[in-house]
Amino acid sequence: MTSAAPEDAPRRLRAGVIGLGWAGQQHVAAYAEDPTVDLVALSAMEEHLLAEFGERHQVPGRYQDWKEMLAEAELDVVSIATPTFLHATMAIAALEAGVHVMTEKPMAQTGEAAATMVEAARRAGRVLEVSFNHRQRGDVAALKSVIDTGVLGPVYYAKTGWIRRQGIPGMGTWFTKAASSGGGAMMDIGIHMLDMTLHLLGEPEVTAASASTHAEFGPRGRGGSGFGISQVESGAPFEVEDLATAFLRLEGGATMLLESSWAQWIPEDLCYVTLYGADGGATIEWGGGPGNHRITVWTEVAGIPAELSPEVGEDGRHAAAVAQFLQKVRSGDVAAHDGSLALRRARVLDACYASARAGAEVQIEG
Ligand SMILES: NC(=O)c1ccc[n+]([C@@H]2O[C@H](COP(=O)([O-])OP(=O)(O)OC[C@H]3O[C@@H](n4cnc5c(N)ncnc54)[C@H](O)[C@@H]3O)[C@@H](O)[C@H]2O)c1
Incomplete structure (x- = not known):
């Protein structure tokens, strides 16, 4: 029993x-x-x-x-x-x-x-x-706690990006076909940086986007990696972007630069968030693998300029x-x-792709 x-x-x-x-x-x-x-x-x-x-x-x-x-x-x-x-x-x-x-x-x-x-x-x-x-990573959790103390003051500018050296997911899989993925690097990894940065900033609305997309590596069959197990259609055209850049306007007047790339001429993968506040600045640097995170905060302590390195806890990740x-x-x-927060993220990406197609800033309806 x-x-x-x-x-x-x-x-x-x-x-x-x-x-x-x-x-x-x-x-x-x-x-x-x-x-x-x-x-x-x-x-x-x-x-x-x-x-x-x-x-x-x-x-x-x-x-x-x-x-x-x-x-x-x-x-x-x-x-x-x-x-x-x-x-x-x-x-x-x-x-x-x-x-x-x-x-x-x-x-x-x-x-x-x-x-x-x-x-x-x-x-x-x-x-x-x-x-x-x-956003469950130890560095994000630690920086969120730091920001929530108010030590940075109002953050009015953020730069964030994930740039891989060679990380186009399986060429010829669903990832590189427009109809099945909906988009390339921005849909795949830029969305994480967008989510993480808006989370750190306390969920401001994004009111407008001005973006551009490029495909310089994929169409030449370069920059591929082994991600994605789904069936590969060899010779399938590369239909999405491998680099996207976006300038986002946030409610209250702050702005954000977001860059996402699956393949780039850089020495190693780069994943970062940089925040500029009225009373302090902060960065997250992440090499792309487990651990390997660093946070730095610049502010004043008792009127003395200080550089702080908050300890980064364990990554929470999917669990x-x-x-x-x-x-x-x-x-x-x-x-x-009910999924509303993620829907807001999806609308930001819609606006970025629409802006890239139009070559002009696109407003995002609230
Ligand atoms: N959060 C993250 O860090 C992260 C990382 C990688 C991928 N993803 C996301 O996860 C999703 C899957 O990505 P992946 O890299 O694991 O893809 P994948 O191609 O490696 O695997 C896809 C899986 O879906 C299954 N599948 C496809 N059609 C199916 C069907 N009709 N019925 C049942 N199963 C079906 C396949 O059999 C396969 O097991 C994507 O949306 C991707 O953006 C998220």
């Missing part, structure tokens, strides 16, 4: 994961490690991955057909880690089946598709969350993002967690 769970134990949740590439594997690990969750179902096209992860974590339900999984597995929560063009269809179906959804970033290819997901979450009364795991999602589900406050 099993003993009854203590009365204050969190409600056990039945979880599923769709997609078993790098991203999906992070969600699988997060659920498998959580003692309050039963990971009961996986879905992916690759039979060998279903077998490998199913056996490793003793997951009973293994499906190549995700709709069958939704119909049979009696899920409370599901993570969607499939190519971006599938996020909206899968999320809406899951929400309509009464399942709380965490989808990978970017939320969808367009703000319009993202808005349909938010509407579905509201209709269904279920949580919709987007996995912005980089922390999934834990936060589960907390939101258990809170029952579905109205506060």
